[in-house]
Amino acid sequence: MLGPMSAAQPARRRDAxxxxxxxxxAAVVEFTEYGxxxxxxxxxxxxxxxxAMMINRYFGSKQGLFAEAVxxxxxxxxxxxxxxxxxxxxxARALAENTAHGTEHLDPFLLTLRSASxxxxxxxxxxxxxxxxxxxxxxxxxxxxxxxxxxxxxxxTAGTWLLRAVVGxxxxxxxxxxxxAELLAAMLEPVTEGPATExxxxxxAARPGRPAPGSGSAAQ
Amino acid sequence: MLGPMSAAQPARRRDAxxxxxxxxxAAVVEFTEYGxxxxxxxxxxxxxxxxAMMINRYFGSKQGLFAEAVxxxxxxxxxxxxxxxxxxxxxARALAENTAHGTEHLDPFLLTLRSASxxxxxxxxxxxxxxxxxxxxxxxxxxxxxxxxxxxxxxxTAGTWLLRAVVGxxxxxxxxxxxxAELLAAMLEPVTEGPATExxxxxxAARPGRPAPGSGSAAQ
DNA sequence: CAGCTATGTATACAGGTGTAGACTTGCTGT
DNA sequence: ACAGCAAGTCTACACCTGTATACATAGCTG
Numbered sequence: 001m002l003g004p005m006s007a008a009q010p011a012r013r014r015d016a017x018x019x020x021x022x023x024x025x026a027a028v029v030e031f032t033e034y035g036x037x038x039x040x041x042x043x044x045x046x047x048x049x050x051x052a053m054m055i056n057r058y059f060g061s062k063q064g065l066f067a068e069a070v071x072x073x074x075x076x077x078x079x080x081x082x083x084x085x086x087x088x089x090x091x092a093r094a095l096a097e098n099t100a101h102g103t104e105h106l107d108p109f110l111l112t113l114r115s116a117s118x119x120x121x122x123x124x125x126x127x128x129x130x131x132x133x134x135x136x137x138x139x140x141x142x143x144x145x146x147x148x149x150x151x152x153x154x155x156x157t158a159g160t161w162l163l164r165a166v167v168g169x170x171x172x173x174x175x176x177x178x179x180x181a182e183l184l185a186a187m188l189e190p191v192t193e194g195p196a197t198e199x200x201x202x203x204x205a206a207r208p209g210r211p212a213p214g215s216g217s218a219a220q
Numbered sequence: 221m222l223g224p225m226s227a228a229q230p231a232r233r234r235d236a237x238x239x240x241x242x243x244x245x246a247a248v249v250e251f252t253e254y255g256x257x258x259x260x261x262x263x264x265x266x267x268x269x270x271x272a273m274m275i276n277r278y279f280g281s282k283q284g285l286f287a288e289a290v291x292x293x294x295x296x297x298x299x300x301x302x303x304x305x306x307x308x309x310x311x312a313r314a315l316a317e318n319t320a321h322g323t324e325h326l327d328p329f330l331l332t333l334r335s336a337s338x339x340x341x342x343x344x345x346x347x348x349x350x351x352x353x354x355x356x357x358x359x360x361x362x363x364x365x366x367x368x369x370x371x372x373x374x375x376x377t378a379g380t381w382l383l384r385a386v387v388g389x390x391x392x393x394x395x396x397x398x399x400x401a402e403l404l405a406a407m408l409e410p411v412t413e414g415p416a417t418e419x420x421x422x423x424x425a426a427r428p429g430r431p432a433p434g435s436g437s438a439a440q
Numbered sequence: 441c442a443g444c445t446a447t448g449t450a451t452a453c454a455g456g457t458g459t460a461g462a463c464t465t466g467c468t469g470t
Numbered sequence: 471a472c473a474g475c476a477a478g479t480c481t482a483c484a485c486c487t488g489t490a491t492a493c494a495t496a497g498c499t500g
Binding site for chain 4: 282
């Protein structure tokens with residue numbers, strides 16, 4: 001889906017709903033790839049196989065389209081699965097695989113970090129994150145600090161997307177997915193598992209051998 | 221901070237070096253605040269108190285100016301301190317404090333994540349990260365996976381900047397700095413205090429100060 | 441002081457942006 | 471079959487972008 005040219009469809013006869021849908025789908029692709037400011041209405045329209053003005057007709061403005069595109073992008077369960085068990089491992093593995101180079105996986109986090117700079121888009125993005133991924137992940141984590149912990153997990157996720165997939169720093173781009181998943185899981189663990197995590201970080205220089213309590217490492 | 225300062229200077233008499241410097245300083249501010257695409261040459265020039273064309277005169281183009289601005293921004297030791305001892309704690313605390321709301325601290329990470337989307341700027345940013353912060357942090361961490369671990373630490377750093385300072389998700393924006401620093405330290409620990417051998421630290425792997433060929437120099 | 445050059449400004453250009461208004465086209469109900 | 475109206479396109483506008491060219495001036499050097 002969303003291949004190189006979704007505009008190649010054999011021409012859709014006048015159908016408002018289908019056109020609206022085509023524009024929205026094209027917008028998700030373009031906004032994800034170029035960010036809010038970088039994606040132009042004419043470009044989006046061309047991908048949808050339609051004139052640029054249809055965006056204003058169906059969505060009021062570029063901003064309106066963006067808001068719906070963000071919602072659409074964050075709609076399906078992303079990054080975080082749906083089960084509490086093995087959450088850490090699942091997140092880490094999915095993150096490692098999705099951010100791998102060459103994998104042109106459209107991800108809401110790509111959309112996020114390419115659009116967050118724009119003041120017009122920042123608020124929309126924030127609502128999208130908090131309402132969808134943030135809430136879902138917080139629900140899985142639970143506890144009093146669920147939201148904070150969830151957003152820290154998302155911070156690592158977003159940062160990994162940024163450095164590995166967008167900027168492409170070499171060590172991250174070239175690492176094996178399995179090894180990366182291990183390290184990511186270790187970083188995620190303090191926020192996804194264990195509700196304690198108070199002091200002890202300082203001179204607890206003891207080798208962090210503590211590998212997942214209860215040996216629940218093999219989540220699946 | 222970064223308010224209406226630079227342009228208000230009492231007029232600098234014709235001085236090439238000083239003008240160049242003023243432009244560069246203004247560029248760091250503007251690029252950090254608005255990103256590569258968002259910052260306009262006229263705006264930068266106005267902040268520097270000169271005409272827009274001076275950018276082309278002294279830096280060849282907007283891209284050339286950006287390259288030097290990135291180098292300048294990443295120049296001084298950022299985020300990571302200079303000592304191996306207590307690295308985790310230091311990083312976590314600095315990150316928590318710098319990303320606090322209201323603190324308009326100009327940070328290279330802000331510049332990075334606001335400009336990384338732009339394909340013209342991505343490469344320059346990557347070199348800046350790898351050459352400066354990445355190398356420095358990797359040198360402090362040591363071990364065979366030093367670079368990878370360092371970049372994972374930077375990923376968490378960048379992500380925290382993004383979600384807390386740029387997007388402004390509420391749980392992250394509202395948390396107490398001390399508590400945040402604790403959680404960040406716990407997340408950083410697996411990569412900073414890794415199980416790897418600590419012998420390789422002896423060697424100074426970090427070699428900052430090299431301005432990257434092609435990015436330096438400029439008109440005349 | 442005269443004059444030359446480095447330093448800086450002003451104008452203009454070609455292209456791009458989002459969007460408003462007038463226009464055309466195709467489907468559908470009677 | 472023929473209106474009527476929704477669906478879609480075209481043109482234009484006001485503004486903004488980076489930069490090239492032509493021009494003005496300050497300040498050192500003879």
